[in-house]
Amino acid sequence: MKASENREIIGKTKSVRELLHGIKYSIDYYQREYRWQEKHIVELVNDLTSCFLENYEDHHTRNQVASYGCYFLGSIIISQRNGVNFIIDGQQRLTSITLLLMYLNNLQRNTESQVKINDLVFSEKYGKKSFNICVDDRIKCMEAIYENCDFDDNDQKESVQNILARYDDIQTCFPDDLKDKALPYFIDWLIEKVHLVEIVAFKDEDAYTIFETMNDRGLSLTPTEMLKGYLLVIIEDLAKKNDCNDLWRKRVEKLNHIGKEEDADFIKAWLRGQYAKTIRERKKGAEAKDFDRIGTEFHRWVRDNESLLGLKEQKDFIRFIEEDFAFYSKWYETIREASQQQKEGMEHIFYNAQIGFTQQYQVLLAPLTKQDSEQAILSKLQAVAIYLDIFLNRRMWNYRDNGYSTLSYNMFQLMLNIRHKSPLELTTILYQRLGEEEDTFVNSREPFHLHGMNRKHIKHILARMTDYLEKQSGLPSDYLNYVTLRGKKRFEVEHIWANHPERHQDEFEHSIDFDKHRNLIGGLLLLPKQFNGSYGDLPYKDKLKHYFGQNILAKSLHSDAYNHNPSFVRFVEASGLAFKPYEEFRKDDLSERQKLYEQLAEKVWNPENILAVVNSQT
Numbered sequence: 001m002k003a004s005e006n007r008e009i010i011g012k013t014k015s016v017r018e019l020l021h022g023i024k025y026s027i028d029y030y031q032r033e034y035r036w037q038e039k040h041i042v043e044l045v046n047d048l049t050s051c052f053l054e055n056y057e058d059h060h061t062r063n064q065v066a067s068y069g070c071y072f073l074g075s076i077i078i079s080q081r082n083g084v085n086f087i088i089d090g091q092q093r094l095t096s097i098t099l100l101l102m103y104l105n106n107l108q109r110n111t112e113s114q115v116k117i118n119d120l121v122f123s124e125k126y127g128k129k130s131f132n133i134c135v136d137d138r139i140k141c142m143e144a145i146y147e148n149c150d151f152d153d154n155d156q157k158e159s160v161q162n163i164l165a166r167y168d169d170i171q172t173c174f175p176d177d178l179k180d181k182a183l184p185y186f187i188d189w190l191i192e193k194v195h196l197v198e199i200v201a202f203k204d205e206d207a208y209t210i211f212e213t214m215n216d217r218g219l220s221l222t223p224t225e226m227l228k229g230y231l232l233v234i235i236e237d238l239a240k241k242n243d244c245n246d247l248w249r250k251r252v253e254k255l256n257h258i259g260k261e262e263d264a265d266f267i268k269a270w271l272r273g274q275y276a277k278t279i280r281e282r283k284k285g286a287e288a289k290d291f292d293r294i295g296t297e298f299h300r301w302v303r304d305n306e307s308l309l310g311l312k313e314q315k316d317f318i319r320f321i322e323e324d325f326a327f328y329s330k331w332y333e334t335i336r337e338a339s340q341q342q343k344e345g346m347e348h349i350f351y352n353a354q355i356g357f358t359q360q361y362q363v364l365l366a367p368l369t370k371q372d373s374e375q376a377i378l379s380k381l382q383a384v385a386i387y388l389d390i391f392l393n394r395r396m397w398n399y400r401d402n403g404y405s406t407l408s409y410n411m412f413q414l415m416l417n418i419r420h421k422s423p424l425e426l427t428t429i430l431y432q433r434l435g436e437e438e439d440t441f442v443n444s445r446e447p448f449h450l451h452g453m454n455r456k457h458i459k460h461i462l463a464r465m466t467d468y469l470e471k472q473s474g475l476p477s478d479y480l481n482y483v484t485l486r487g488k489k490r491f492e493v494e495h496i497w498a499n500h501p502e503r504h505q506d507e508f509e510h511s512i513d514f515d516k517h518r519n520l521i522g523g524l525l526l527l528p529k530q531f532n533g534s535y536g537d538l539p540y541k542d543k544l545k546h547y548f549g550q551n552i553l554a555k556s557l558h559s560d561a562y563n564h565n566p567s568f569v570r571f572v573e574a575s576g577l578a579f580k581p582y583e584e585f586r587k588d589d590l591s592e593r594q595k596l597y598e599q600l601a602e603k604v605w606n607p608e609n610i611l612a613v614v615n616s617q618t
Contacts, residue, residue, distance in 0.1 A: 010200045016097060017191040019198060020120040025078075025085045025094065025133045034095050034138075034159040034166075038356055039265065041166045042173045044096055046404045047071070049175055052189050053282050056182060062113075065188045073097075075197040090196070091133070096166065097194075098133055099145070103170045104187050106148045107179060115187040121146065138163060148452060153486075168456055172356055173403035224252065224263045227299040234317045244321040251329045258336050265361070267298050270328045272415065273365035275308060279412045291412050327370050331377065335364050342480065345378060348385035352392065354483055355460050357402065359411045360388050366415040367426050379423045383613045387430040390605040391437070393464075396457045397448050397601065398439040427614045434607040441601035447594060450493065450519040459483075459493050462526040465597065466553045468604045472575070473552055474567035482526055494527040495519075496557075496585055498537045507587045517587060522594030525554045540585040557582050575603060 048071060055068035076090025087094065101117050108114045122131045131142055141160045144151035145167050153161045178186050228248050235241040255262040271294045278289035293301045302309065310316055338346035339353035339361075352360045367380045392402055400406075414433075418426055439445075450458050463482035471477055482491045497504070501514040508514040517523065527550055535543050548558040552568060555561040559581035562569055572579045578596050582589050 008202060012198055012200075013195050014198050015192050016101075016194050016196075017120060019076075019094070019196060020098070020101075020132050022119065022123055023085065023132060024123070024130070025087050025091075027087050027091050027133075027135055033157075034092065034162050036092050036096055036162065036166055037259075038165070038169045039261075039358055040092075041096055041099075041169045042358060042404050044093075045100065045170060045173050046408075048100075048190065048194065049178060049186070049405050050280075050282075052178075052186050054285060055189075056185060058181070060185065062185055062188060065185055065192070068189055068193055071194045073194055073196045075199055078198060078200045080200055080202050085200075087133075093196070094133055095163070098131075099163065099167050100170055100190070102142075102145050103167065103174065104183070104190070105146070107174075108183055108187070109148075111183065113184040115184050115191075117187060117191060118146075120191065135159070150455075169356060171453055172456075173405070174401075175403050175405035176401040177406075222264065223297065223299045224267060227267065227302055230299060230303055231317050231321060234311075235314055237314065237318075240314075240318055244318060247326060248321060251326060254333055255329060255336075258333065258340075262336070264298075266329055266332045268294055269332060269362040269365055270325075271298055271301070272412075273362040273368075274328070274419070275305070276412065276415070277308075279409060282409070291408070323370060328365060328368070331368060332361065332365065335361055335381065345382055346385065348382065348389045351464065352385060352388050355392060355396075355402070355457070357388065357392055359404065359407060360385065363388065363411055363415055363418075367418045367421050369420050376423055379613050380421075380426055383423065383427050383430055383610050384418065386610050386613065387434065390434055390607060390609075393461060393601075393605050394437065394439040394441065396454070396461065397441050398444050399446070399454075400439065423614050427610050431607055431610050434610070441605070442595075442598045444598070448521045448598075449516070450521070450524060455493060458521065458524065459491070459526065461521070461601070462493065462524060462553075463491070465600050465604055466526055466551050469556075469568075469571075469600070470552050472571045473565065475552065478551065488528075488530055490529050491526050492529050492532055494525045494532050494536060496523045496525060496540060496543075496590070498539065500537075500539075503539060504587070517590055520590060520594050522592075522597045523585075523590045526551070527554060541583075544583075557585070559583075577603070 051069070051071045055065075073093060074090070076094065077088040079086045079088050098121055101121055105117055105121065120132065122129045124130075131139065137157055138160060141151055141153070141156070141163055145163070151164060153164050228245070232241055232245060232248075235244060252263045255266050259265075272291055276290040276294055279291035280286045280289050288296070290301070290305075302311075306312070309320065311320060335346075335349060337343070338349040340350075342350045349360065349364070364381055364384050367384065368377055372380070395402055417429055417433075421429065441448075460483070463479060466482065467477055467479040481489075485491060495518055497514075497518045499518070501508060501511040504514055508517070525547075531546070531550065535546050544558055547554040548560055549555075552561070552565075555565075556568075556579050562572075562579075562581060577599055578592070582593075585593075
């Protein structure tokens with residue numbers, strides 16, 4: 001029988017290594033888009049790292065990884081035709097695993113105990129490399145990621161933009177405690193103990209029949225639908241049951257208009273923020289607690305916690321839908337809308353979303369009560385969002401990880417502390433928490449600088465500082481342009497010093513010292529991409545006149561900024577910030593500018609802003 005006539009279907013469990021080692025996959029042109037969003041990659045990384053940490057002990061040897069528990073990542077469906085493996089279902093997972101492997105490979109480049117995993121990403125034949133998941137449109141992008149180089153996604157297709165964004169998300173959410181000694185253990189576990197079921201058909205129609213059967217939505221209910229069914233079955237009053245069902249359906253439709261699976265994301269944020277009392281310890285064999293179970297099986301958690309939720313009789317179930325579900329889903333909708341576009345009084349929710357902090361939603365819901373006035377709710381949301389903004393940016397400035405795994409326990413404790421608090425109690429708690437934090441901007445662990453992994457963070461911080469300076473100087477906000485413009489008009493991090501150490505030989509004996517100073521944030525600006533292309537390589541004195549035509553942070557290097565901008569001058573005098581022009585920009589000048597940026601950051605992310613939220617209402 002010819003291969004094309006083969007109607008055999010083969011299903012086999014395989015490890016990541018068995019699936020990707022030396023095997024090529026193609027994707028049909030009509031289903032080539034990679035569409036995973038941030039929440040999907042964060043959930044994957046968090047699930048994998050949490051599962052690994054349930055087994056890992058610091059005293060283990062690497063051969064003990066063989067006895068660790070496995071993780072099942074689902075199934076993939078392959079159609080083999082003419083000797084080529086076409087992915088019918090599973091490219092989102094396989095592409096995401098490939099991105100994680102490339103990140104881990106970049107992470108281990110300078111370590112002693114390296115695990116060979118590059119052959120799971122690409123293979124080499126006659127001196128030519130080709131990726132194991134081969135899509136022509138993605139090759140240059142994937143090469144840049146593998147080589148840990150910048151790649152301009154300007155005018156690129158959806159898949160390329162998503163691949164770059166999800167790789168950034170992996171860099172952000174991968175936990176610090178797996179980056180050192182535990183790293184080779186985690187890589188071993190990932191490639192050997194993470195399994196998928198590979199289903200191979202030898203005719204396309206068979207592969208698609210399997211795909212349709214496994215994804216027939218009529219045969220499976222989502223956790224949201226199962227929760228609704230559980231709540232409604234207790235309500236015997238038919239009219240009330242119908243009313244509750246209609247309300248639930250309308251609210252879910254509203255939520256899912258914001259984004260896919262937003263209904264489930266809301267329920268997780270609501271139940272965690274309002275009810276979770278316990279969280280799993282990060283150690284081997286630790287039991288899943290409230291926080292964890294809500295994240296994976298909230299419909300079962302509700303059923304098991306009826307007394308905590310006050311669900312005893314029919315009227316309680318009606319109240320839970322008509323009052324609790326309706327109230328919190330509406331405010332969640334408001335919060336998510338504020339995360340997607342700037343709203344007056346809720347700007348910090350947008351700022352936090354811009355750096356990809358998805359945990360803010362559960363924290364924002366924690367202090368809210370149904371008895372709150374609208375003004376009280378808005379004050380609470382603003383105070384919590386400002387707190388998170390300061391907390392997260394301080395951590396970035398001090399090179400601390402803001403990933404999901406790293407901060408989940410911290411955010412859980414925060415929710416416990418602020419749950420159902422009044423605006424005054426809330427702001428007092430948040431202000432005191434910031435006062436107890438070790439990390440600040442002026443007392444950072446080491447001078448804040450640009451390195452290979454934090455360009456996105458640097459851009460965000462420069463955008464915020466530039467925007468603050470402009471608004472304080474009576475100029476309109478340009479923040480959205482700084483963070484959202486794409487193409488030739490996009491803004492990029494610009495070095496004040498061009499990459500020419502020979503121009504600074506009188507100040508630096510070695511180019512390494514020059515690079516170290518050149519990358520300090522005090523030597524950086526946020527400027528249009530076109531500017532860097534036109535003037536970026538020029539000596540400082542030649543660039544200075546061009547800086548005057550840019551944003552106020554760049555203008556402040558030029559003497560005319562202090563002669564023709566009275567609002568800026570008044571702000572400088574009132575704030576005490578040591579802004580001054582520089583005819584030349586040498587080592588001592590850059591160090592001086594570094595201290596200025598530290599002081600400016602303290603102004604932008606000032607804890608007093610939290611107290612001002614309540615003070616403005618009294």
